[in-house]
Amino acid sequence: MQRPLKRIRLLAALSLAAVLGLGSASTALAVQPGGITDEAHEMHDLFLVMLYFSIALFVIIASALLYAIIRFRRKDDELPKQVHGSNRIEILWTGLPIIIVIILFTLSLITLFDVEKKAKQDALTVEVTGFQYQWQFVYDLNDLGVGEFEGEGTITIIGTPANEPELVLPVNEIVEFTLQSTDVIHSFYVRDFLYKLDLIPGRINTFSVTPRETGVFRAQCAELCGVNHALMRFTVRIVEREEFDEWIKQTAKHQSADQEDEKTVRANEREQ
Amino acid sequence: MDWLTTVDHKKLGILYLWFTLFFFAVGGIFALLVRTQLAVGENTFLANDAYNQIFTMHASSMLFLFIIPIWAGFGNYFVPLHIGAMDMAFPRINALSFWMLPPAAILMFAGFLVDGGAAAGGWTAYTPLSRQAGMGMDLWILAVLLLGMSSTIGAANFLVTMFRMRAPGMTMFRMPIFSWTMLVTALLQLLATPVLAAALAMLFIDRNYGGAFFDPNGGGNVVLWQNVFWFYSHPAVYIMILPGMGIISEILPVFSRKPLFGYKAFVFATMGIGALGFSVWAHHMFTTGAVLLPFFGIMTFMIGVPTGVKIFNWLGTVWGGSISFKSPMLWGLGFVSMFLIGGLNGTFSAAVPVDFALHDTYFVVAHIHYVLFGGSVMAVFAGLYYWFPKIWGRMLDERLGQLHFVLGFIGFNLTFFPMHLLGLDGMPRRIATYANDTGWEPMNLLSTIGAFLIAVSMIPFIINVVLAFRRPPDQPNDPWEGNTLEWATTSPPPVHNFDSLPPIKSERPLFDARQENKDTETN
Ligand SMILES: [Cu+2]
Ligand SMILES: [Cu+2]
Numbered sequence: 001m002q003r004p005l006k007r008i009r010l011l012a013a014l015s016l017a018a019v020l021g022l023g024s025a026s027t028a029l030a031v032q033p034g035g036i037t038d039e040a041h042e043m044h045d046l047f048l049v050m051l052y053f054s055i056a057l058f059v060i061i062a063s064a065l066l067y068a069i070i071r072f073r074r075k076d077d078e079l080p081k082q083v084h085g086s087n088r089i090e091i092l093w094t095g096l097p098i099i100i101v102i103i104l105f106t107l108s109l110i111t112l113f114d115v116e117k118k119a120k121q122d123a124l125t126v127e128v129t130g131f132q133y134q135w136q137f138v139y140d141l142n143d144l145g146v147g148e149f150e151g152e153g154t155i156t157i158i159g160t161p162a163n164e165p166e167l168v169l170p171v172n173e174i175v176e177f178t179l180q181s182t183d184v185i186h187s188f189y190v191r192d193f194l195y196k197l198d199l200i201p202g203r204i205n206t207f208s209v210t211p212r213e214t215g216v217f218r219a220q221c222a223e224l225c226g227v228n229h230a231l232m233r234f235t236v237r238i239v240e241r242e243e244f245d246e247w248i249k250q251t252a253k254h255q256s257a258d259q260e261d262e263k264t265v266r267a268n269e270r271e272q
Numbered sequence: 273m274d275w276l277t278t279v280d281h282k283k284l285g286i287l288y289l290w291f292t293l294f295f296f297a298v299g300g301i302f303a304l305l306v307r308t309q310l311a312v313g314e315n316t317f318l319a320n321d322a323y324n325q326i327f328t329m330h331a332s333s334m335l336f337l338f339i340i341p342i343w344a345g346f347g348n349y350f351v352p353l354h355i356g357a358m359d360m361a362f363p364r365i366n367a368l369s370f371w372m373l374p375p376a377a378i379l380m381f382a383g384f385l386v387d388g389g390a391a392a393g394g395w396t397a398y399t400p401l402s403r404q405a406g407m408g409m410d411l412w413i414l415a416v417l418l419l420g421m422s423s424t425i426g427a428a429n430f431l432v433t434m435f436r437m438r439a440p441g442m443t444m445f446r447m448p449i450f451s452w453t454m455l456v457t458a459l460l461q462l463l464a465t466p467v468l469a470a471a472l473a474m475l476f477i478d479r480n481y482g483g484a485f486f487d488p489n490g491g492g493n494v495v496l497w498q499n500v501f502w503f504y505s506h507p508a509v510y511i512m513i514l515p516g517m518g519i520i521s522e523i524l525p526v527f528s529r530k531p532l533f534g535y536k537a538f539v540f541a542t543m544g545i546g547a548l549g550f551s552v553w554a555h556h557m558f559t560t561g562a563v564l565l566p567f568f569g570i571m572t573f574m575i576g577v578p579t580g581v582k583i584f585n586w587l588g589t590v591w592g593g594s595i596s597f598k599s600p601m602l603w604g605l606g607f608v609s610m611f612l613i614g615g616l617n618g619t620f621s622a623a624v625p626v627d628f629a630l631h632d633t634y635f636v637v638a639h640i641h642y643v644l645f646g647g648s649v650m651a652v653f654a655g656l657y658y659w660f661p662k663i664w665g666r667m668l669d670e671r672l673g674q675l676h677f678v679l680g681f682i683g684f685n686l687t688f689f690p691m692h693l694l695g696l697d698g699m700p701r702r703i704a705t706y707a708n709d710t711g712w713e714p715m716n717l718l719s720t721i722g723a724f725l726i727a728v729s730m731i732p733f734i735i736n737v738v739l740a741f742r743r744p745p746d747q748p749n750d751p752w753e754g755n756t757l758e759w760a761t762t763s764p765p766p767v768h769n770f771d772s773l774p775p776i777k778s779e780r781p782l783f784d785a786r787q788e789n790k791d792t793e794t795n
Contacts, residue, residue: 083588101577104619105573203495
């Protein structure tokens, strides 16, 4: 009878050791990408604070549990001391968590106010519209931020599942997004912004970020919106300001040409 | 026939258990389908539409047809026994509560037969998506309404039973913790479920009679659905976990041979969770841009405090004890360690700016499964191994029980731990497929392997139960040296439950009785 009992204890200890291992391994593994915007950097720091607090608490509590399991296993029929509790200890382990919670909440509140700061009136604005199952990005040529470009009208990028759209942004400038939806709820989620915000019919949401790195980043809808929710992907390309201005110029030229074509087509249709 | 017309709380409890375990299996098979689809990138095992139906029905059966009603099953069987009563207060209403479940299940699954398939909007059924969906959505709404009614009248029954039917000497503060958690759960159900019913009624009217509760073009509000839905469904998370905590709080003292550390603190922590549970619903909506963020942030942090108190009390219970590692205890310790993770990874979402990244990603999927599988499901198995000899008069085999636990524990962590990493790496939940260049495949594959390991771990459990039923009952009255009244009667108990009750002078009447026996023997 002794042997299986020992094996169980060993197993229990081993599985808990595995848990402990998981906890410490997560320090190395569970590292969120650091983000590419000012806001993301700050939110990532907050994430790390949460992570270190959690891992510390986990290791302390799980070790205590592990110790208790090994140390206090049943050896004989002697009844252990019948402790019913202790008010002092209860107050301690109610009070300490309250303090921890208030610290973490305060930190999260500071970060929240920082990342919720709105952009100035003249900042580059992109109007994002979600629809089943793609995205539309509209740039107002009068609202392109600090660029040299002079023009009237808008640039519209519309994606299709086969041709995922690209959202082009200049680096080191604050961008404001306005989000809206024409059908169901979608969510604008760029992993490297460490941020998402929903597109809700009947409501306009806005947020701003300042990207600090150039490159191409993948993004996709994060709110279940129907059959092809998984295919509602897009990319964000962050470029230097000159490249951005050049891109605007080229795209504007193409689109006005397209619009002219469309106008002639429509005019022809009317004549017929 | 007897089983169809019975109003005996024990038989109804057994019916609840079989019914809910069946839907645990169904929900589990759906989970395997989901995991198979996600095992590799760009998989075509399930079409997008089928995938959405399958994961919606996975959650719907697990939450509405398994976890919530299985506590009613355990509660039905053990609350009257725990408080020394002959039956529930209203036996016929009790039968009604149970018999509303099968038609609800049939309605919900009938969705697979109608045009457009079963509900596919997730168990959260967000508008406007749920306004667009096919007839399967209407069936789902009716099913959940029916289940809500069942749990509301069941809750009233539990409350009256605990307030009015306690045996002499069984004061409120001598009630077993399991009964206390059932009491708080019943209160939550009574207060929250009608709100869900209202939400479902509005959605049904919107869909079928041109209502505009959730339609901005008709003066309605899309986000209103989320507010009323979560006003129920956040407390519902506690409806799904509190009785499990109660079961663990029965098991840890028995197998540590010590009383529960801080009985009263535990009761107040349970009430605290229940009360705070009504003030945190909008933490599911931080990314809607339509929420008072600081308020729901601080309330969500605060709910961690009573939860922490419980974990510390469990630790205090085993500390200095004389612990034996029988199957119920293994699941009990599994619960404490895994629920600890589920509590900690939940606090990440209380920090609003961190939640902006994590919301609707696999990190949240990991969190909810550490709470509902690492917590609730482990408590279900703890309870089944613990009470099997009482309910069916037969012990379950220890070796098979250990095998079940070890495989299940490893499988569980293998399935759900990698989801943290996927979520941090930006994988949204509820996507039917992902591109190969996302780099999400290795962790998904690991998770799928873990899911099948969980399925394998059920084999020794099923063998164990089958073998037990093939043995003649050994009918041990009190195989674990229990503390509470159910162990004072035969296994299974007679229809009237008790021939005589021991005197009740504390929350551990059977422990007291054993001690007195020993004292008279030594004298
Ligand atoms: Cu979507
Ligand atoms: Cu919640």
